[in-house]
Amino acid sequence: MDANGKVALVTGASAGIGKASALALLREGYRVVLTARRRELLDKAIAESGVGPDRFAQAKQKFARLDVLFNNGGTGAPAIPMEDLTYEQWMTVVNANLTGAFLCTQEAIRIMKAQDPKGGRIINNGSISAHAPRPNTVAYTATKHAITGLTKSTSLDGRKHDIACSQIDIGNAATEMTERMAKGIVQPNGEMMVEPRMNVTHVADAIVFMASLPLDSNVQFMTIMATKMPFVGRG
Numbered sequence: 001m002d003a004n005g006k007v008a009l010v011t012g013a014s015a016g017i018g019k020a021s022a023l024a025l026l027r028e029g030y031r032v033v034l035t036a037r038r039r040e041l042l043d044k045a046i047a048e049s050g051v052g053p054d055r056f057a058q059a060k061q062k063f064a065r066l067d068v069l070f071n072n073g074g075t076g077a078p079a080i081p082m083e084d085l086t087y088e089q090w091m092t093v094v095n096a097n098l099t100g101a102f103l104c105t106q107e108a109i110r111i112m113k114a115q116d117p118k119g120g121r122i123i124n125n126g127s128i129s130a131h132a133p134r135p136n137t138v139a140y141t142a143t144k145h146a147i148t149g150l151t152k153s154t155s156l157d158g159r160k161h162d163i164a165c166s167q168i169d170i171g172n173a174a175t176e177m178t179e180r181m182a183k184g185i186v187q188p189n190g191e192m193m194v195e196p197r198m199n200v201t202h203v204a205d206a207i208v209f210m211a212s213l214p215l216d217s218n219v220q221f222m223t224i225m226a227t228k229m230p231f232v233g234r235g
């Protein structure tokens with residue numbers, strides 16, 4: 001499928017899911033804007049893509065439109081009892097996972113409703129934690145539940161501007177964030193368990209599919225997870 005030069009912006013594109021998705025969109029023909037704090041990793045991702053830097057840009061001025069925003073960047077807090085979490089630890093997660101996605105959404109809507117042809121698609125990275133918590137993850141779990149609210153509000157408010165909004169809820173894609181799952185992670189009953197993970201390319205393929213739909217069609221929610229990870233069946 002040829003994206004016909006559509007413009008996509010991926011946050012948290014320096015590693016993991018964001019990087020894999022940005023490169024997959026690029027292979028599909030999108031012009032891709034990669035954002036993250038670690039510039040050297042973004043440069044490395046661009047080098048790995050094998051595509052010249054002319055296909056990348058840092059700002060809207062370069063491409064003058066935005067067709068797809070993938071609100072992906074995110075983080076967790078240390079796995080400690082919620083009563084011990086500091087205000088700063090809480091706010092770091094709220095800012096990265098929720099406020100960051102909201103601010104990017106605001107800016108994307110401003111661009112998408114004003115451009116010609118108007119409209120676009122916003123894909124939010126939720127999580128299995130948008131449905132069920134792991135022990136000692138209140139900030140991550142609360143912000144990922146909040147992402148569902150952001151997705152629903154954006155879907156509703158975006159309709160009049162031809163803006164579609166989707167949410168992908170991922171479980172255990174093999175990235176730096178989930179390395180502890182492969183080593184053994186605490187379960188609700190207190191036991192440690194090594195959890196299965198899946199290749200991150202399956203998430204990138206899903207993002208490419210969601211992005212490829214015409215604006216009158218939308219994957220509202222998608223759950224993609226390691227088949228045998230504890231989630232369904234109460235464990």
Ligand SMILES: NC(=O)c1ccc[n+]([C@@H]2O[C@H](COP(=O)([O-])OP(=O)(O)OC[C@H]3O[C@@H](n4cnc5c(N)ncnc54)[C@H](OP(=O)(O)O)[C@@H]3O)[C@@H](O)[C@H]2O)c1
Nearest residue numbers: 012014015016017036037038073074096127172173175177
């Ligand atoms: N891996 C999974 O199984 C899984 C499951 C469910 C949801 N997710 C979600 O997928 C997204 C990406 O996770 P990942 O697994 O790819 O993790 P990752 O490999 O650790 O990558 C995280 C990305 O987010 C950016 N980021 C981290 N902290 C940030 C902050 N405070 N402000 C802005 N950007 C920040 C990082 O870029 P810089 O540090 O360079 O800024 C990096 O590019 C997250 O939203 C995560 O919650 C992942």
